[in-house]
Amino acid sequence: MSTATIDQAHAGHSTHDEPTGLWSWITTVDHKRIAIMYFITATFFFFVGGVEALIIRMQLWNPEQSLISPELYNQLFTMHGTTMVFLVAMPMAVAFFNYVVPLQIGARDVAFPRLNALSYWIFLFGGIYINLGWFIGQAPHASWVGYSTLTSSAYSPGLNTDFWFIGLSIIGIASIAGGVNFITTIVNMRAPGMKMMRMPLFTWMTFVTSFLLITAIPVIAVALIFLGFDRTFGSVFFEPAMGGDPVLWQHLFWIFGHPEVYILILPAFGVISDVIPTFSRKPLFGYPIVVYAGILIGFIGWGVWSHHMFTVGLGPIADSFFVAATMIIAIPTGVKIFNWIATMWGGSVQFTTAMLFSVGLLAVFTVGGLSGIMHASAPVNLQQHDSYFVVAHFHYVIVGGAMMGLWAGLYYWFPKVTGKFLDETLGKWHFWTTMVGFNLTFFPMHFSGLFGMPRRIYTYSAELNVDLYNQLSTVGAFIFGISALIMAWNIYRSARRGAPAGPNPWNAATLEWSIPSPPHHYNFPEIPVVRSREPLWNAGEREEVLAVTMPDPAEEPVMPVPSYWPILLAFAITLAWALVMTGIWWVIVLGIVPVFFCVLMWAFEPAFPEGH
Amino acid sequence: MRVLPNWKSGVRPRVGAPLRALLPILLLALATGCGVEYPQSTIDPRSDFAEIIHGLYVSIFWWTMLILAVVWIALSWTLVKFRARPDDPKPKQIRGHLGLEIGWTVGPALIVVAIAIPTIQAVFATQRPLEGDPIVVEVTGHRFWWEFHYPEQGVTTANELWLPVDRPVSLRLGSVDVIHSFWVPLLGGKRDVNPVRAVREGQDPRYNWLYFTPNEPGLYMGQCAEFCGESHAFMSMRVNVVTEGDFDAWVAGWFDSSGAAIPGDPGVIEGADPEAGTAVGPRDDEVESGMATAQAGDAADDDLVATGRDIFLNQAACGACHAITGTAAQGDIGPNLTLFGLRTSLAAGIMENTPENLAAWIIDPERFKPGVNMPGTGYNMESRIVAGSPFFWPATGLDDEQVRAVSAYLLSLR
Amino acid sequence: MAHTAAVHDSPDAHASHDAHATNTGISNFKLGFWTFLASECLFFGTLISTYMVYKGSAIVGPYPADLFDILHTTLSTTILLFSSLAMVLALHYVHEAKRNVAIGWLFAVIAMGGAFLYLEFQSYLKYIGYGLTLGSSTFGSSYYVLTGTHKAHVAVGMIWMAILAWRIHQGKIPPSKSDQVEVAGLYWHFVDIIWIVIFTLVYLIP
Structure with missing residues (x-):
């Protein structure tokens, strides 16, 4: 590559960064700004889903209580699940993909910047759309898995399920587009010398997750199309009276749904695989093993879906197959945990908040993994399935795994994004209230489940004697809620008045720390050459890299031009899908026209300034 | 608002069954004191089916406790021993160790095999009709109640299933509307009550089956375990396990007008x-x-x-x-x-x-x-x-x- | 729809700014589109699997054996196959900078796609006449949604070709930007291959 000299840095070129203002955000195609929008939106939905959870917990405080109506309760837990999975955990991971991956691989942007913006706007509009039902009292109410035949027009005659299946289809488009984008980016746009096996683990896990996205989402898309046809045009996919099979829905849903679990957890694994070495001042132990374990989890994740369906009655042979596959997947997961511990072993472990969340993940995710082994055993599953034991399990995995990892990432990369530290004192409050609140909420659920409390029930009989566990959970949930407020306050305050952070405040090893914080909109004045997995930890390489990444460029790199077509196209797509609700074929066909128009305008608009 | 039942299950917890009590020993004693009944406990088996599951659960429980102990001790030890000190030199940059990798792959793999083998045995053991002369009950799930039909006895009842003790049971499960799930924890695991799909003439519709032998008389609580709509929480049932004589009398009473x-x-x-x-x-x-x-x-x-x-x-x-x-x-x-x-x-x-x-x-x-x-x-x-x-x-x-x-x-x- | 938008994202702009080309030597545009097609494979795979599971579970007729006219479908299949050849030729003449010939072949693609759709809709009408509708049985539902989705893909492809023809006519696709036609070709061939799979599994296998 070209060698930038320090002279260029002093050439007096001012870096005219991106313009500010609302319009600049609406039309932005900068992966970093899109990441920030993803993060803020996901955090907003996190509070929406959290409030839903708190109302649920209040309703369950006492047995046979009726604080709210059963119908509202059903809407709340349906939207809590849907929100937390599709509007919080996934997009928050995508926020990190967006911000970090191009920086980690030494790229100036993602492969398709406008497509990236489109993904965000579709996610935003889809997220709003799926919540619209609240305003007419008809929020989705058939649980986040939407099992047929409960979603049929016979048993869900209102608009509730229409909001659900249309909203999810819209969001699915964003996910597939995101997957395509990140695969292309990671395969094609790495800096010279950044071989696959030199990529930071977070980028690796993004890569695996992206494959899961592009392969899993189409399956649920088809299932949602079937459901839409059943509800809107009278097809009989899930109509038992016509020979349709409600269990087909479950297969399609979980063929998507189990890879989805890894879509949620692998990004978190990626984050802590970067955080732990940084704060242990040691390279990741067993790097190739951790990479291969991640890939293996992605692959086997495709063959385990029916462990969500052991009670369905698939027969002993199918059950045994899925028992075996599910148990096998525990092995690479365990290997990862041991490698993380080995990374810290012999290191010099600094307990920053990011590190605390990573260590916290190891401690509590293990609990979730092990309760997972329990119901991976099909006969045991028959007792635990759809009980609060399972609720405890998957919250340990998704909150204790995915969310903890993402919060570790928040504290780790916040200085890069803003140039300021998140407050460490508040951070530690955030961590400890999270640990206390989270465990107090979900650990007692193991007991309410073992003592026979089914999930998705509006209330429970006093005879079950599970009120104490429910009350503990409710108290825990409110503490957990406080921890979220601490986090929000910390973000708000630190973004304005945080202690300034340099380019590499943690003395980390990877490329994103070789550029100023916050980075210029073009990321790298010149693309550095990489010679190892830890370019900033190796004397010599470090100086070479910094020589090209830190100085202001003589001539600013040409970046993609802002565009308002992503937001317009996203709106057109949302509108087109929404019109499916009318059930009138010509309205639906008309709805495609604006989509088509926006696609055309998009296609004819140059992505880069003319002349380049 | 609701009229609270003061009905008691009639199923007394067996004292001195160490396996059942082990999991929550501490918390339980702390939180609930003695003598609390859990009429829907999954760890208090009263049928052969529930016992197989419970035995499996207990063995897996101990395996997972072992793994948890290893991970937590290793983690805590590492964090305490290698916490950063002001004068720390740069740690030795170790990148991996093949022997360790093999060790922590093979070790868990062996545990997984130890869990998987009895699991698969139990899968097959619990999904076949029991020997003997099983009593057949056709269970139909409705929103939001249970219908029980005894084809041999010609009896149809609802929400309270009568079964003779120590006689194998075959439950045939089908739903007329949405998916329900039949779950009476003390008598065993749940099984989904799926809508019965229409089939062509001459073909048999497919049903799920649940096989168990209740081994202690009592009135057992159960409830629908698959979300089935607005009143899913209010779809409970009772299973009345009685002696063979009482059962026969009940059936006779069905037809005997006296x-x-x-x-x-x-x-x-x-x-x-x-x-x-x-x-x-x-x-x-x-x-x-x-x-x-x-x-x-x-x-x-x-x-x-x-x-x-x-x-x-x-x-x-x-x-x-x-x-x-x-x-x-x-x-x-x-x-x-x-x-x-x-x-x-x-x-x-x-x-x-x-x-x-x-x-x-x-x-x-x-x-x-x-x-x-x-x-x-x-x-x-x-x-x-x-x-x-x-x-x-x-x-x-x-x-x-x-x-x-x-x-x-x-x-x-x- | 979003995906077709995706593929219009400028293909090679990035490479032209960095001193080095992409890591693989394949343009982002093309690689991204391949990735998208992988996603489409799963999409059609799910539709086809559902059809295979459902075609036998219809409780009322008409059943597959009552309906399918192999000859008719073979004709439409052949036409679609030949449209792929026309697509290859169109791309070839874009490379050669023979704009009008390329446009001619693109129109041939559109015409053959149109003929395919016409023949297929003809058989739709026939099947509906026999009583097979979207709601008549699981066979009807899965058949119409599978083949209908495929037809929608053909229609999108035709529109895409028309736009390309227009762009070529305007002189906006010189050989250096032949990627744009090549990717459209990838799409067309993919739709074609999917039809071969559908033809084999739906019509040929009894």
């Missing part, structure tokens, strides 16, 4: 197949014949019961949906109410079966079970349009006195 306060007209008993007749017969004749054979007893009560019977069969036409063996009431839409007076609970196990609760239920079922198909008396609710059905069930329009009479009639059926 047990009923007002016996039905023998002419309309459908014999071995009470489901067959759904037509509503000539009512006046029956009432008269029923009245004619009324047993001696308290005259006022008898009058009340007789009035209730008349209202049930004629004025309110409850028989359009409900069936009572030996009467013209042969509806198969709602629960079969034969021997209703023997039931401990009502409305699918959500209330104790008392005259007051029953009257409250008849007046306004929607209050207790939103989304229920049964109409109320019309005091405070509209007729309901049953989801997905063109039929209306108009409000019954009964007054309090009439409701009291109907309750008295139903409770007299024992």
Whole structure:
């Protein structure tokens, strides 16, 4: 590559960064700004889903209580699940993909910047759309898995399920587009010398997750199309009276749904695989093993879906197959945990908040993994399935795994994004209230489940004697809620008045720390050459890299031009899908026209300034 | 708002079963003291099926505790021992160790095998019909109640399943609407009650089956474990495991009119197949014949019961949906109410079966079970349009006195 | 729809700014589109699997054996196959900078796609006449949604070709930007291959 000299840095070129203002955000195609929008939106939905959870917990405080109506309760837990999975955990991971991956691989942007913006706007509009039902009292109410035949027009005659299946289809488009984008980016746009096996683990896990996205989402898309046809045009996919099979829905849903679990957890694994070495001042132990374990989890994740369906009655042979596959997947997961511990072993472990969340993940995710082994055993599953034991399990995995990892990432990369530290004192409050609140909420659920409390029930009989566990959970949930407020306050305050952070405040090893914080909109004045997995930890390489990444460029790199077509196209797509609700074929066909128009305008608009 | 049951399960926890108590020992003792009953406990097996599951659970539990201990101790030890100190030199940059990698791959793999083998054995052991002479019950899930049909005995009942102790059971599970799940934890794991798919002529529809042998008499609690809509939480059931003799007596009582306060007209008993007749017969004749054979007893009560019977069969036409063996009431839409007076609970196990609760239920079922198909008396609710059905069930329009009479009639059926 | 938008994202702009080309030597545009097609494979895979599971579970007729006219479908299949050849030729002449010939072949692609759709809709009408509708049986539902989705893909492809023809006519696709036609070709061939799979599994296998 070209060698930038320090002279260029002093050439007096001012870096005219991106313009500010609302319009600049609406039309932005900068992966970093899109990441920030993803993060803020996901955090907003996190509070929406959290409030839903708190109302649920209040309703369950006492047995046979009726604080709210059963119908509202059903809407709340349906939207809590849907929100937390599709509007919080996934997009928050995508926020990190967006911000970090191009920086980690030494790229100036993602492969398709406008497509990236489109993904965000579709996610935003889809997220709003799926919540619209609240305003007419008809929020989705058939649980986040939407099992047929409960979603049929016979048993869900209102608009509730229409909001659900249309909203999810819209969001699915964003996910597939995101997957395509990140695969292309990671395969094609790495800096010279950044071989696959030199990529930071977070980028690796993004890569695996992206494959899961592009392969899993189409399956649920088809299932949602079937459901839409059943509800809107009278097809009989899930109509038992016509020979349709409600269990087909479950297969399609979980063929998507189990890879989805890894879509949620692998990004978190990626984050802590970067955080732990940084704060242990040691390279990741067993790097190739951790990479291969991640890939293996992605692959086997495709063959385990029916462990969500052991009670369905698939027969002993199918059950045994899925028992075996599910148990096998525990092995690479365990290997990862041991490698993380080995990374810290012999290191010099600094307990920053990011590190605390990573260590916290190891401690509590293990609990979730092990309760997972329990119901991976099909006969045991028959007792635990759809009980609060399972609720405890998957919250340990998704909150204790995915969310903890993402919060570790928040504290780790916040200085890069803003140039300021998140407050460490508040951070530690955030961590400890999270640990206390989270465990107090979900650990007692193991007991309410073992003592026979089914999930998705509006209330429970006093005879079950599970009120104490429910009350503990409710108290825990409110503490957990406080921890979220601490986090929000910390973000708000630190973004304005945080202690300034340099380019590499943690003395980390990877490329994103070789550029100023916050980075210029073009990321790298010149693309550095990489010679190892830890370019900033190796004397010599470090100086070479910094020589090209830190100085202001003589001539600013040409970046993609802002565009308002992503937001317009996203709106057109949302509108087109929404019109499916009318059930009138010509309205639906008309709805495609604006989509088509926006696609055309998009296609004819140059992505880069003319002349380049 | 809800009428709380004070009914007790009748199933006493067995003392001294160390395996069952081990998991929550500490927390349990701390939190609940002694003598708390968990009538839906998954770790208190009372059937062969539940015992197999429990044995498996306990062994997996210990394996996972072992792994958890290893991980947590290794983690804590590492964090304490290698916490950063001010004068730390740069740590040795170790990148991996093949032996360790192999070790922590093979170790967990062996544990996984140790778990998987008994698991798969149990999968096969629990999914085949039991030896012996199983009693077959066809379980039908409805929103939001359970129908139990004994094809051999010709008995159809609802929400309270009677089973003889120590005799193998084969439950055939099917739903008429959405997916439900049959779960009585003390008697074993759950199994989904799937909608029965229509098939071509000549093919057999597919059902799920559940096989177990209850090994201790008692009244067991269970409930629907697959989310089935608005009143999913109110879809409970009881399983009454009794001695073989009691069971036979119960079946006999189903057909034997002597047990009923007002016996039905023998002419309309459908014999071995009470489901067959759904037509509503000539009512006046029956009432008269029923009245004619009324047993001696308290005259006022008898009058009340007789009035209730008349209202049930004629004025309110409850028989359009409900069936009572030996009467013209042969509806198969709602629960079969034969021997209703023997039931401990009502409305699918959500209330104790008392005259007051029953009257409250008849007046306004929607209050207790939103989304229920049964109409109320019309005091405070509209007729309901049953989801997905063109039929209306108009409000019954009964007054309090009439409701009291109907309750008295139903409770007299024992 | 979003995906077709995706593929219009400028293909090679990035490479032209960095001193080095993409890591693989394949343009982002093309690689991204391949990735998208992988996603489409799963999409059609799910539709086809559902059809395979459902075609036998219809409880009322007409059944597959009552309907399918192999000859008719073979004709439409052949036409679609030949349209792929026309697509290859169109791309070839874009490389050669023979604009009008390329446009001619693109129109041939559109015409053959149109003929395919016409023949297929003809058989739709016939099947509906026999009583097979979206709601008549699981076979009907899965058949119409599978083949209908495929037809929608053909229609999108035709519109895409028309736009390309227009762009070529305007002179906006010189040989250096032949990627744009090549990717459209990838799409067309993919739709074609999917039809071969559908033809084999739906029509040929009894």
